[in-house]
Amino acid sequence: MSLTRLEPCCCPEVCERLSEFLDGELGPIDRVRLGLHLAACPRCAVESASLDATVRALRLLARPGRRARLSRGR
Numbered sequence: 001m002s003l004t005r006l007e008p009c010c011c012p013e014v015c016e017r018l019s020e021f022l023d024g025e026l027g028p029i030d031r032v033r034l035g036l037h038l039a040a041c042p043r044c045a046v047e048s049a050s051l052d053a054t055v056r057a058l059r060l061l062a063r064p065g066r067r068a069r070l071s072r073g074r
């Protein structure tokens with residue numbers, strides 16, 4: 001009956017590596033492990049999704065020159 005008590009993360013080990021996971025810095029084995037855990041743990045899946053959105057937003061901010069694709073410099 002403690003559904004109202006939302007802890008930040010049920011699995012600190014997973015949470016700590018989420019950013020590495022999203023950045024693609026983990027090895028293949030750890031990636032699979034984390035992926036499996038995210039599939040089985042709704043809370044971590046939500047955490048991952050929100051962190052993913054944050055990371056993407058930060059990347060966009062960090063690379064303003066990325067949209068220079070339209071340059072027709074041939």
Ligand SMILES: [Zn+2]
Pocket residue numbers: 010011014037041043044
């Ligand atoms: Zn979890």
